[in-house]
Amino acid sequence: xxxxxxxxxxxxxxxxxxxxxxxxxxxxxxxxxxxxxxxxxxxxxxxxxxxxxxxxxxxxxxxxxxxxxxxxxxxxxxxxxxxxxxxxxxxxxxxxxxxxxxxxxxxxxxxxxxxxxxxx
Amino acid sequence: xxxxxxxxxxxxxxxxxxxxxxxxxxxxxxxxxxxxxxxxxxxxxxxxxxxxxxxxxxxxxxxxxxxxxxxxxxxxxxxxxxxxxxxxxxxxxxxxxxxxxxxxxxxxxxxx
Numbered sequence: 628x629x630x631x632x633x634x635x636x637x638x639x640x641x642x643x644x645x646x647x648x649x650x651x652x653x654x655x656x657x658x659x660x661x662x663x664x665x666x667x668x669x670x671x672x673x674x675x676x677x678x679x680x681x682x683x684x685x686x687x688x689x690x691x692x693x694x695x696x697x698x699x700x701x702x703x704x705x706x707x708x709x710x711x712x713x714x715x716x717x718x719x720x721x722x723x724x725x726x727x728x729x730x731x732x733x734x735x736x737x738x739x740x741x742x743x744x745x746x747x
Numbered sequence: 748x749x750x751x752x753x754x755x756x757x758x759x760x761x762x763x764x765x766x767x768x769x770x771x772x773x774x775x776x777x778x779x780x781x782x783x784x785x786x787x788x789x790x791x792x793x794x795x796x797x798x799x800x801x802x803x804x805x806x807x808x809x810x811x812x813x814x815x816x817x818x819x820x821x822x823x824x825x826x827x828x829x830x831x832x833x834x835x836x837x838x839x840x841x842x843x844x845x846x847x848x849x850x851x852x853x854x855x856x857x858x859x
Binding site: 660670672718720736737738 | 792793
């Protein structure tokens with residue numbers, strides 16, 4: 628049963644501390660997305676990767692957030708230093724996008740369970 | 748800029764009634780539209796994906812329609828059950844690169 632996994636599931640930290648969230652996409656998927664969900668803003672796209680390369684991270688505060696894919700099985704989202712306004716649920720999703728023009732694109736995104744972050 | 752709206756924000760129905768959830772978008776140039784379900788404290792579960800060339804998709808009790816020209820999609824859930832209680836989100840994608848734009852969701856409560 629293939630699924631996206633995220634760790635940790637819950638994180639409570641103090642303002643100023645570094646936070647690292649990890650995501651393991653579904654094996655074989657070539658696209659990874661990071662989302663943030665808050666009550667006020669709803670679900671926002673922070674960054675997404677295709678074939679491990681960052682395609683768009685315009686939704687991410689660059690001064691404190693960074694996203695990487697060290698390898699095809701691991702995506703990380705780091706906040707340094709963290710602030711109370713970063714408190715949210717962070718979701719990772721993976722998908723498979725075909726490179727071929729004539730191939731069928733399988734564009735569904737599969738979401739992980741999320742990391743609930745609380746910054747005090 | 749694409750805007751996705753879901754109305755109503757919340758909906759309560761008795762068990763057995765059919766559910767009708769609406770999603771509207773301002774830019775009809777979409778690549779596809781996806782309906783998700785979110786349970787409290789959990790991630791998103793994909794329900795149905797409709798490509799821009801399709802008019803509808805069906806899965807069990809779920810049916811989603813797409814009218815690009817009017818910028819609307821509707822999710823129908825037949826014979827609702829208490830287990831259908833969740834928040835339902837729709838998301839549109841402008842191209843194949845995967846940048847979704849989400850609606851705020853409709854919170855559904857199905858009472859026994």
